Amino acid sequence: MAERVDGMTPANTTRILVLGSKLAALAKESFPASPIEALADPALAGLDGASGRAELVLIEADALPTDTVVTAILRLAQVSPQPAVILTGASIPIVLMRALLKLERSDVLEAPFHRTELARAAAPLLRAADPAHSMCWGVIGAVGGAGATTVAVEIGAALAARGGGRGGCIIDLNLADGAAAAYLGVSANMRLGEAAAGPARIDSALLDTFCTPVCEGLDLLANPRAPEAFETATPQTVMRILEVAAHKYDWLIIDMPRHRRSWTLDVLHGCDEVVIISELTVPALIAARKLSQELETELSDRPAPHIVLNRMSNRLLGPAPTLREAQRALKREALATLTSDWESAAKSVNLGGPILHRQPRSKIVRDIAELIERLEADKTKSWDSGLRIGA
Ligand SMILES: Nc1ncnc2c1ncn2[C@@H]1O[C@H](COP(=O)(O)OP(=O)(O)OP(=O)(O)O)[C@@H](O)[C@H]1O
Numbered sequence: 211m212a213e214r215v216d217g218m219t220p221a222n223t224t225r226i227l228v229l230g231s232k233l234a235a236l237a238k239e240s241f242p243a244s245p246i247e248a249l250a251d252p253a254l255a256g257l258d259g260a261s262g263r264a265e266l267v268l269i270e271a272d273a274l275p276t277d278t279v280v281t282a283i284l285r286l287a288q289v290s291p292q293p294a295v296i297l298t299g300a301s302i303p304i305v306l307m308r309a310l311l312k313l314e315r316s317d318v319l320e321a322p323f324h325r326t327e328l329a330r331a332a333a334p335l336l337r338a339a340d341p342a343h344s345m346c347w348g349v350i351g352a353v354g355g356a357g358a359t360t361v362a363v364e365i366g367a368a369l370a371a372r373g374g375g376r377g378g379c380i381i382d383l384n385l386a387d388g389a390a391a392a393y394l395g396v397s398a399n400m401r402l403g404e405a406a407a408g409p410a411r412i413d414s415a416l417l418d419t420f421c422t423p424v425c426e427g428l429d430l431l432a433n434p435r436a437p438e439a440f441e442t443a444t445p446q447t448v449m450r451i452l453e454v455a456a457h458k459y460d461w462l463i464i465d466m467p468r469h470r471r472s473w474t475l476d477v478l479h480g481c482d483e484v485v486i487i488s489e490l491t492v493p494a495l496i497a498a499r500k501l502s503q504e505l506e507t508e509l510s511d512r513p514a515p516h517i518v519l520n521r522m523s524n525r526l527l528g529p530a531p532t533l534r535e536a537q538r539a540l541k542r543e544a545l546a547t548l549t550s551d552w553e554s555a556a557k558s559v560n561l562g563g564p565i566l567h568r569q570p571r572s573k574i575v576r577d578i579a580e581l582i583e584r585l586e587a588d589k590t591k592s593w594d595s596g597l598r599i600g601a
């Protein structure tokens with residue numbers, strides 16, 4: 211019989227089936243809001259009914275006879291729509307690996323592994339099956355004040371201006387003292403600390419109370435200033451907010467905190483693109499290079515982050531490095547540059563609202579449009595396109 215591990219079934223959570231006795235507890239930690247069924251029976255009675263309901267099947271290869279697992283995988287291959295499958299085990303026999311080839315979406319996790327590895331393995335498999343899942347870009351500053359919030363706000367405003375669809379949301383994960391709400395001239399309504407006690411209770415209705423409408427097609431999720439917010443928000447709460455938001459909006463732009471949090475890599479792993487914002491100083495360029503290298507290593511199964519150089523100005527006006535010198539320091543090409551325009555930036559933040567609305571003729575607006583175009587084309591995945599050195 212299928213045993214119910216989690217009693218709640220919000221409409222927008224992943225329905226999970228676990229085959230094997232020990233994986234259910236770990237699955238519950240990895241997917242706190244998901245309804246989970248577990249089949250520990252070695253004969254897998256009830257598999258056909260349960261697999262028809264599941265979007266993700268986790269199989270503990272070591273807990274079941276190999277023949278049983280092969281049979282289970284072949285039966286899963288017949289289910290329509292086919293669930294994603296993750297096979298776990300300390301040493302997985304070749305015969306099981308071959309059986310997995312019959313599936314549309316599968317992965318293997320070598321035991322022992324952490325709950326975050328399970329969630330990370332599942333994310334791309336689930337995304338591949340969900341065409342309604344939103345696009346998600348993360349923006350992170352290489353150093354303080356590099357312009358991450360400005361870029362996140364302007365990208366959000368520019369995408370919203372296209373109109374149509376379900377619109378998008380800027381999510382400010384600088385939970386203690388984020389500036390996105392002030393830049394946009396709206397209030398911050400996300401009380402993430404209160405939601406931390408029960409991440410499973412975060413659903414689209416609660417998300418609606420957390421959101422602040424900014425303009426047509428654009429909402430903001432931002433915490434009011436709260437010095438303790440980083441301590442009270444758990445990784446489960448942060449990931450759950452993103453999961454529910456991803457079902458509500460066509461796109462998400464995340465303003466990431468610069469300092470590493472327990473959930474930073476999980477959030478970045480879920481992003482389709484990660485943009486590191488640097489300014490044109492040697493310390494910022496070195497920090498951008500190091501941050502990029504760290505993320506490339508730690509998120510090796512995801513596309514490499516992009517670097518954007520902010521506040522570019524005419525060399526004649528100051529001693530800043532040229533683009534060629536900057537890219538030499540970065541040891542790679544930048545995806546895009548943003549012109550320095552203090553007047554437009556300052557006017558907009560002081561009046562409250564994106565530069566796109568307050569100072570539409572600013573070169574920053576034009577440069578953001580170019581940046582979006584490049585991100586959409588993802589031209590620099592192999593580092594062989596984007597800006598030419600010395601351009
Ligand atoms: N291209 C630009 N030209 C001129 N000023 C800019 C530009 N981009 C950002 N600024 C200004 O630089 C300052 C810092 O920008 P912003 O707050 O976006 O940086 P940040 O990386 O988010 O900072 P923090 O580390 O505090 O989160 C702001 O006053 C902003 O208006």
Ligand SMILES: [Mg+2]
Pocket residue numbers: 358359360384389
């Ligand atoms: Mg900021």
